Amino acid sequence: MALKPTIYKLNISLSDLDKNYYDTLPLTIARHPSETLERMMARVLAYCINAREHLAFTKGLSEAEEPDIWRRSLDNQLLLWIDLGEPAADRIKKATRLAQTVKVYSFNSKSDVWWQQSQAKFKQLSASVYRFQWQDIQSLARLVERTMEFSVTISDDSAHIAAELGECEVAWTVLQASS
Numbered sequence: 001m002a003l004k005p006t007i008y009k010l011n012i013s014l015s016d017l018d019k020n021y022y023d024t025l026p027l028t029i030a031r032h033p034s035e036t037l038e039r040m041m042a043r044v045l046a047y048c049i050n051a052r053e054h055l056a057f058t059k060g061l062s063e064a065e066e067p068d069i070w071r072r073s074l075d076n077q078l079l080l081w082i083d084l085g086e087p088a089a090d091r092i093k094k095a096t097r098l099a100q101t102v103k104v105y106s107f108n109s110k111s112d113v114w115w116q117q118s119q120a121k122f123k124q125l126s127a128s129v130y131r132f133q134w135q136d137i138q139s140l141a142r143l144v145e146r147t148m149e150f151s152v153t154i155s156d157d158s159a160h161i162a163a164e165l166g167e168c169e170v171a172w173t174v175l176q177a178s179s
Contacts, residue, residue, distance in 0.1 A: 003033035008040070008144070013151040014048055023051060030057075037141040042084050042107040042132055043068050045140065045159060045170055048152045050082060050103070067095065086114035089121035101178065102127040109134045115175055122176055129176040139168035 012025040025048070031040045047055065047069055054073070058066040071080035081099035083092065086106050095102045104127060106114060111131050122129060143150070143163040150163035158171040 005030040005032055007031075007146075009147045010044065011149040012044075012048065013149075014051055014154075015151070016049075016051065016154040018154060018156065021051065025051060027057075037144055038107065038137045039084060041140045041144060042105060042137055045132065045137075045152075046082055046084060046103075046105045048159065049154060050080065055080070067099075070099070086110060086118070089118055089125065092122065092125055092127050096126050103178075104129045105132060105172070106130070106175075107132040107134065107137045119175075126178050127176070128174070128178040131173045131175055133171050133173075136168065136170040140170055142166070143168060 008029040008031060010025070010027045010029060012027060014021070014023045014025055016022070027044070027047070029040060029044065031037070043057065047057065050069070050071075052071070055069065055071045057069055067081040068084045069080075069082040070078060073079055078099040079101065081095045081102045083095070083102075083104050084107065086108075087104060092102060092104060102125075106129070111134065115129070115131065140161060143161065143165045145163075145165065148163055150161055153160045157173065158169055160169050161167065
């Protein structure tokens with residue numbers, strides 16, 4: 001019998017000071033049995049950074065042909081493709097043909113090695129690539145509860161997160177801006 005996903009209910013008070021965007025995001029997240037808490041929270045953070053109307057989580061790890069997060073127009077055009085982790089350049093090349101905007105957020109301890117090996121191939125692609133600091137993502141994962149309320153304040157290239165179990169700051173680096 002296959003393992004079922006673990007469901008998390010998050011109520012996020014989002015303040016993006018850079019975009020002057022403020023919202024309350026009631027999110028229900030399905031964490032795939034093979035997904036770590038760190039990866040799930042990197043998905044949530046990427047969602048917050050890109051929050052706007054019609055942004056949605058996909059089936060993610062359960063569906064290899066979909067990104068982790070996408071935004072579609074009312075006529076179903078793929079406007080934004082967001083992948084988490086260290087995807088292959090070929091996958092992102094395909095994504096750039098399908099979506100108007102493509103973003104990658106790497107987050108784990110192998111990100112530096114992955115970027116060194118992939119950078120030349122990514123330079124040829126119209127995709128933005130960001131790296132969350134691994135220690136910051138680990139700190140964020142320690143704040144997680146199955147049902148939780150927290151606030152996310154985004155300013156410059158960092159997010160301050162406050163939850164019942166504590167606070168942390170997650171910074172990110174722009175490795176490549178879309179051309």
